[in-house]
Amino acid sequence: MLRSTRLLAGIASLTLVLAGCGGSGNKQSSGGSTQTSGVTITVALASDAPPKAALDAFTQQTGITVNWVNIDWDSLQNKISAAATAKTYFADATNVDWSRVGQLGKLGWFYPVDSYVDTKAMQADVPQLASFTVDGHVVGIPYDASFMVTTVNTELFQKAGVNPAPRTMDEYTSALKTIKAKGVADHPLNIPFAAAEGLSTYWYETTGAFGGTVLDKDGKPQFTSPDSAGYKAADWMVNALKSGLVPPGNINVSDSQGMQNLMARGQVASTFSDYSGNVGTLYNIKKSSSVVGKVKYIATPGASGPAANLSNPDGIGIPKQAKYPNAAAKFIEWFTATEQQADFAGVNGPEKTFATYPIPSHLSAVKQMTAKGNLIGGAELVPMLQGSKPVFEGGAPSWYPKFSNAVYTNLHAAATGSMSVEQAMKTIGDTANQLASGS
Amino acid sequence: MTVTSTTAEVTTAGPAPGTDPVRRSRVDLLPYLLVAPVMIFIACLALVPAVFTIVQSFYKVDALDPPTRFDGLGNFVRLAKDHAVIGSLGNTALYVVIGVTLSTLIGIAAAVVLQRPFRGRSLVIAILILPWAMPGVVEGILWTGIFDPNAGLINSVLSSLHLSDGNAVLLGQNRLLTIALIELVQVWQIAPLSVLLILAVLQLIPSELYEAAQIDGCSAWGAFRRITLPLARPGIAVTMVQAVIATLNVFDQPYVLNGAANTGASVTMQTYFISFQDLDFGKGYALSLLITIVTLLVSLVVVRLVYRRVEL
Helix, strand or coil: CHHHHHHHHHHHHHHHHHHHHCCCCCCCCCCCCCCCCCEEEEEEECCCCCCHHHHHHHHHHHCEEEEEEECCHHHHHHHHHHHHHHCCCCCCEEEEEHHHHHHHHHHCCECCHHHCCCHHHHCCCCHHHHHHEECCEECCEECCCCEEEEEEEHHHHHHCCCCCCCCEHHHHHHHHHHHHHCCCCCCCEECCCCCCHHHHHHHHHHHHHCCCCCECCCCCECCCCCCCHHHHHHHHHHHHHHCCCCCHHHHHCCHHHHHHHHHCCCCCCEEEEEECCHHHHHHCCHHHCCCCCCEEEECCCECCCCCCCEECCEEEECECCCCCHHHHHHHHHHHCCHHHHHHHCCCCCHHHCCCCCCCCCCHHHHHHHHHCCCCCCHHHHHHHHHCCEECCCCCCCCCHHHHHHHHHHHHHHHHHCCCCHHHHHHHHHHHHHHHHCCC | CHHHHHHHHHHHHCCCCCCCHHHHHHHHHHHHHHHHHHHHHHHHHHHHHHHHHHHHCCEECECCCCCCEECCCHHHHHHHHCHHHHHHHHHHHHHHHHHHHHHHHHHHHHHHHHHCCCCCHHHHHHHHHHHHHCCHHHHHHHHHHHHCCCCCHHHHHHHHCCCCCCCCCCCCCCHHHHHHHHHHHHHHHHHHHHHHHHHHHHCCCCHHHHHHHHHCCCCHHHHHHHHHHHHHHHHHHHHHHHHHHHHHCCCHHHHHHHCCCCCCCCHHHHHHHHHHHCCEHHHHHHHHHHHHHHHHHHHHHHHHHHCCCCCC
16 A cells, blocks of 8 residues: 555656656747737736826726736846747737847847837937838837937036036047046046957947947948048047046946946046936935036037937837737837826936836827926937937847957957957957858 | 664564565655755756757857857857967966865864864854855955055055065966965855865764874874874865865856956856856856856865875
8 A cells, every 4th residue: 555655656756747848838939819809918027117097097098907017127128038049938018129120120029010000100300210110110119218418517617627518529638628627537537348248339439429430231340441430439428538538447437337437426527328317217316426407418410510400219029939919018008108108207207217217208198297397308318219320230240249249359459458449440350241241 | 784784674664565565665665756846956056057068068158149040069169269269268266276275284184173172162163164154256356455555554554564565466467376366265255164074074083092092192283294184084085176166167256356357267257258248048058057067077086095084
């Protein structure tokens, strides 16, 4: 009897393990259900959930329940890649970063959102939609209006007796040199030289300011000649470090560290490529800043006058393995609608406010925010958003992650002195040529 | 001897072999059934992925260059030509040498101190375990604040001692210094386990051996060399193997503290970049396979050199 019981126990445990190893059986190919009511969809974004009341209202309107999953950005990108490669379900709607649009377009990992949502109708009001369009199809819809901006600590500029709103790169550089020479700030310029994405985007913005672009429409490098804007931008950045305009320690400082520890502490006077929205969400927050009310956005200084701001927004799209793509599309339509963004941004009262919501992607929602005084620096930000441009003319290439890795590792190496700017530009250029040719 | 005779008794007390085939079959099956869950878990979570990795490393599995196709040694050739991978191999070798040496030395020293009971010993051991229990990423973030060149603790101390102007760049500038400092952070994490492993072995050494050595006029250093070290060798070998595995696979600390910079990138970081940034999974599999082989070989060498069977 005892032996039989033990044998049964052994078989039972084996069966349980086999069941566990067998998986849940939810592996499915592309083409989920068209059901748009009475379903629960999973939305995975690197963000807190919107207010519960808003999500409940959405459920009431549509019959779709939202299971919100907040995953940090890096892990989220890994999950998207892993799930798409394994062709397994992961979420019904998830992040589409501007830098991965080319890659995602080529891979076909996401449904074209324009098949579900009338993206043409929103084109005029969402300037950054262009950053999410590849081969005529929209891979994701931007839900924030992130773009690169120049911020200045007006108090430090004024203390040094220089114009806090320089219009050209020469004026800007000269102002920074004066601030340093007068001892107002030992190292007035913040450039994050850590080998990370923030260094690449800083260089793209600076290249734009010098009047050029990093890659042409075909993905060919435009920065290998010393006369090119990209080369001048890299040289300007490295020289700024070598001449002491940039804190020497910035060699290993990431973009967020630089903003939080240097700009928000008043140790530097300016960040050339800052995040739009940082004045309201970081510099004007007493507990994290000692420069409240002192930092302003200025029109990006350019070669001969203000330059365009480059876009680096986050979007939301529908992965091919979504269980309920149509329901996900309904959610995206609601989540990115002007009225909803205005609610999230606090235009219609605190109870509808989405505390960590960035700047809306709809120009009309930004204008509403500015009119109601909900957006600090709104008057400056609106024209910048209106004139913002994609980082790459032809959209981010499919090989962008590898290119960016070459950009930040080599620019970092040039900053440490282990290679010259010329060598760095050549190495990055060779990498781009190799990637563009597909070899 | 005792075990053998007991077994013989049990065997002779049971039915003659072959007299009850059904019952014998049940008896034989039971141990396998009981072990099966663990074996299946291992097969599902380790063996199947390992075999999959070995097979796929010979295929071109590139999401941006479909379809998947047999590529022979193509992935390995591309790895050999990849400067970032080659550079990271050198960095990783340094991580291993520094990490294994330091964690073993710290493990031995701390275990010897903790070998004899003293007041508050349990508390010391509990505190010692804390860094080991922390995730590598959290440690990286914590040490970022310490190494920060603009506002870090080390720079503040150096500055107050007038040893630097307060902006000494500790990470990212000099390869050896960068790797040494990053590895220090990892040693901070893995050394507690080394201490515990060696301490466990030291506690098995009979105190009579030390008493006899003392009577024979052996000094403390002599007792350490002739009793403690030889008898602790199994524990030291295990400690070194776990340090080899941890340092060869270091990822969190260099990634958080030094980004993707060539001055500190490890080979595991390259696996991540190749697989998840470039989506060249075949090359990523090949590099993972190489790391596994190197880990096994180095561990084997350590065991052969350090491990000695000890009977107390």
